[in-house]
Amino acid sequence: MPVFPAVDPIPLPAPVWLLKLLETVTLALHFVAVEMLLGGLLIAAFLSFFRGFPHALVTSRALARRLTIVMTFVINLGVPPLLFAQVLYGRALYTSSVLIGLYWIALVPTLMLTYWLLYRFSARLEADKPAWWVGLLAWLGAGSVARLLSTNMTLMLRPEAWHSMYAASAMGRYLPSGDPTLTPRWLLMLAGGIFISGLWLIYLSGRSTFTAEQKQFVARLGGSLTAVFGVLYLLAGMWAMRVQPQAVKAGLAGHPLYRFAGMAGEAWLAVVALAIVIGLIAGVGRLATAWLSWTGVLLGVLVELAFTVCRDGVRDLTLLSKGFNVWDRVVVTNWSVVGLFLVLFVAGVGVIAWLVSVVARAQKVMEGTA
Numbered sequence: 001m002p003v004f005p006a007v008d009p010i011p012l013p014a015p016v017w018l019l020k021l022l023e024t025v026t027l028a029l030h031f032v033a034v035e036m037l038l039g040g041l042l043i044a045a046f047l048s049f050f051r052g053f054p055h056a057l058v059t060s061r062a063l064a065r066r067l068t069i070v071m072t073f074v075i076n077l078g079v080p081p082l083l084f085a086q087v088l089y090g091r092a093l094y095t096s097s098v099l100i101g102l103y104w105i106a107l108v109p110t111l112m113l114t115y116w117l118l119y120r121f122s123a124r125l126e127a128d129k130p131a132w133w134v135g136l137l138a139w140l141g142a143g144s145v146a147r148l149l150s151t152n153m154t155l156m157l158r159p160e161a162w163h164s165m166y167a168a169s170a171m172g173r174y175l176p177s178g179d180p181t182l183t184p185r186w187l188l189m190l191a192g193g194i195f196i197s198g199l200w201l202i203y204l205s206g207r208s209t210f211t212a213e214q215k216q217f218v219a220r221l222g223g224s225l226t227a228v229f230g231v232l233y234l235l236a237g238m239w240a241m242r243v244q245p246q247a248v249k250a251g252l253a254g255h256p257l258y259r260f261a262g263m264a265g266e267a268w269l270a271v272v273a274l275a276i277v278i279g280l281i282a283g284v285g286r287l288a289t290a291w292l293s294w295t296g297v298l299l300g301v302l303v304e305l306a307f308t309v310c311r312d313g314v315r316d317l318t319l320l321s322k323g324f325n326v327w328d329r330v331v332v333t334n335w336s337v338v339g340l341f342l343v344l345f346v347a348g349v350g351v352i353a354w355l356v357s358v359v360a361r362a363q364k365v366m367e368g369t370a
């Protein structure tokens with residue numbers, strides 16, 4: 001009996017390469033926002049513990065104010081890759097989602113609770129009330145969502161575990177066990193959270209809404225976190241790669257199609273290493289300059305882009321070794337719909353750019369202002 005469900009009645013409405021390109025771009029942006037949320041929240045909660053130190057409080061408030069907006073990006077940039085992933089990998093992804101059904105559904109209330117806690121965290125900071133525990137609760141919510149996503153994204157690659165899970169509970173009452181790739185993958189995202197948020201702080205240190213002293217504090221903190229967690233992020237990445245099956249490692253090194261994903265993995269290593277150097281410059285020198293700010297942004301986006309391309313290769317090669325070839329699909333492209341989609345996509349990006357320019361031109365309020 002074939003392992004993957006055979007039912008796939010509707011052909012793909014666009015070429016596989018186009019769907020994969022759109023999935024990669026939107027997922028990389030989702031990951032940038034996710035990492036800002038996971039890391040920024042933990043840093044803000046930690047800093048809010050030291051309310052007696054004015055710089056710590058100002059930085060904590062500055063992060064918390066932005067985190068509610070970051071969350072909108074996490075969610076809105078999560079939807080497109082979810083749609084593309086379902087179209088491309090539905091037979092694997094739907095199956096794994098059903099097998100952990102109860103937990104998968106619980107994702108929605110957990111997200112809503114996390115969102116509400118984020119607002120409470122920020123409001124308590126603004127009101128000068130103890131807020132660290134609310135921030136920590138919100139982080140536990142976000143970390144659980146991340147764990148569940150890692151669980152599903154790894155279970156979809158393990159058809160060998162599906163039958164016994166379904167036999168144990170058709171309602172999806174159990175989480176899978178025995179996958180050596182799950183924990184390193186989740187820890188990679190968590191370490192990446194503080195690393196990317198370090199880069200975010202380096203960016204913030206260049207903002208004119210901070211005083212000169214605050215800028216130095218933010219640059220030092222951001223730089224140090226980038227450097228230290230950059231190293232941990234690299235180690236977690238190497239661990240996550242080491243536990244991959246031999247077929248995946250060999251494919252990344254030599255498969256004609258996926259060599260590029262292997263090279264993206266090497267690019268990821270190089271960009272993280274460069275970011276560590278930038279972190280050291282900002283942290284040790286307490287430097288808050290425009291060029292460091294924008295270098296931080298650029299490196300953050302490049303890291304996630306390289307990571308996403310490599311991760312995509314790992315998924316495809318794993319599935320390929322189990323008989324699922326994502327390229328082997330019937331495609332009947334409806335070019336007028338694809339064209340309309342692309343026009344709307346570009347228009348949407350244009351509207352976002354305009355909104356960002358409006359925010360950039362808005363009157364600035366100093367961060368220390370309650």
Ligand code: HEM
Pocket residue numbers: 023027030034037038074075078079081082083085111114141142143145146147149150151153154185186189
């Ligand atoms: C607190 C909110 C969220 C967090 C912390 C979060 C975190 C993550 C993490 C850690 C992964 C990578 C999992 C792995 O491969 O190991 C991931 C992937 C993903 N997330 Fe999110 N996420 C959040 C919200 C959302 C939402 C609301 C959606 C959709 C509506 C979404 C859609 C996705 C999709 C589709 C993927 C995987 C896509 C693929 O592999 O092709 N996420 N997310």
